[in-house]
Amino acid sequence: MRVMVTGGAGFIGSHIVDLLITEGHEVIVVDNLSTGNKEFVNNRATFYVANICSPQLEGIFSKEKPEYVIHQAAQVDVAKSIQDPVFDAQTNILGTIRLLECCRKFNVRKIVYASSCAAYGETDDRSIKESSMTEPISYYGISKHTPERYIQLYSQFYKLPFTILRYANVYGPRHTPKGEGGVVAIFLQKALKGEQLTIYGNGEQTRDFVFVKDVAAANLLALGKGNNEIINIGLNQKTSINQLFGVISSLGEIPLGVPVYLPARNGDILYSQLNNTKALQLLGWKPRYDLLSGLKETKQFYETEESFKAGDTDEQK
Ligand SMILES: NC(=O)c1ccc[n+]([C@@H]2O[C@H](COP(=O)([O-])OP(=O)(O)OC[C@H]3O[C@@H](n4cnc5c(N)ncnc54)[C@H](O)[C@@H]3O)[C@@H](O)[C@H]2O)c1
Incomplete structure (x- = not known):
């Protein structure tokens, strides 16, 4: 298949590119x-x-004629x-519309879109299904x-098949502390530099952490399955930020000290746990990494990559 990956130099996109190339x-x-x-961009x-x-963008479509996006x-x-x-709306909303126009004009066979658990906004402390209400509490969630x-x-209108994947909090090698759900990257990098960790709110807010290689695998499965569906990609497990702090401490060799607690921030959701039944049934997707194995692989990456050791670790999400 000829596949265009937008954002293929980013954290998740680059893992998708690597997997696509491995699969030929x-x-x-x-x-x-x-x-x-x-x-991060695979040289092939x-x-x-x-x-x-x-x-x-249109010129690139015209030249490359991707079958899938x-x-x-x-x-x-x-x-x-x-x-x-x-700026947020220009990139996320208008940028996607421009891309859709190209998909339409150049007869793309299918688009797979990276959506987010931020689309749900504030929910109660339960496993969220795709049919749940979407009431974003940040402009990012809206966009x-x-x-x-x-x-x-x-x-x-144009018979363009799609699969929308709503990711939980993605973590893993190559994540920078700046993006969505960067708490794992921030904690690990600060800890490795011996800096004190910051937790916003009381730390009892929960996240569903999913490893980046499992997310890449879901994207590849979505090229051939799950047509015209919205599908959550998460572990269906909630971990509080305080628990995450504990698990990272248990990895050993990293002196974590005592975290500083600061007031909660606008736009940060309280509870997040994504029901993944649809992903299992429609995509045949099954996460291969639990939190501990994913964190071990992520820690290894930050320990060995010099540029990431020096990364900016201001924010925790
Ligand atoms: N990381 C998470 O936990 C998470 C959770 C839910 C959804 N998502 C979604 O997954 C996708 C990938 O996120 P990520 O975490 O890898 O972030 P990232 O910042 O590493 O990747 C985004 C990539 O898009 C590129 N980009 C941004 N604006 C662009 C533009 N106008 N034109 C071309 N390229 C542009 C960036 O340079 C970057 O390489 C995003 O759509 C994000 O909303 C991420």
Whole structure:
């Protein structure tokens, strides 16, 4: 298959590209490197440094004629979406519409879209199904959810098949502390530098942590299955931030000290746990990593990658 991956120089996108190439697919990456890293881009992919919001995108489609599109490019910072909602909407909403226009014009066979648990907003402390209410509490949540509706209508009007994957909190190698759900990256990197960790709120807020390689696998499965469906990608397990702190301490050799507690921040949801029954049934997806095995692999990455040891670790999400 000829697959275009937008955001293929980013954390999740680069793992998807690696897996596609391992499985023998041809890959075209479109990324403007705003948060991505060109070092992450597999050298067997065709790489365009380009903005999905620019007219240049159409030229790339015309030249490369991708059969499938996996759309990961986005403004991914919740706090930034609140500081600059115009930029957030331009990238996430208008950027996706531009991409859909290209998919329509160049007869793409299917689009797989990276949505987010942020689309649900505040929920009670239970496993969230895809049919649950979507009431985002940040502009980022709105700008990730709105493209879902565009994708559904493009499918209805132009017969463009899709799968929308709503990711839980993704973590793993190559994650930077800046993006959505960066708490694992921030904790590990600060801990390895011997810095004190910060927890916003009382730390009892929960997240469903899913390992990046499992998310990449879900994207590949979605190329051939789960047509016109919205599907959660998570472990269906909740871990509080205090518990995460404990698990990271139990990995050993990292002096964690006592965390500093600061007031909760706007836009941060309280509870998150994604029901994954649809992913198991429709995609045949099964996570291969539990939190402990995923954290061990992530820690190993940060210990060995010099550039990540020096990373900026200001924020915890
Ligand atoms: N990390 C998570 O926990 C998580 C959770 C839910 C959903 N998501 C979604 O997954 C996707 C990937 O996120 P990530 O964590 O890998 O973040 P990331 O910042 O590492 O990746 C996003 C990539 O998109 C690129 N990009 C941004 N704007 C662009 C533009 N206008 N044109 C071209 N490229 C552009 C960036 O340079 C970057 O390489 C995003 O759509 C995000 O909303 C992530």
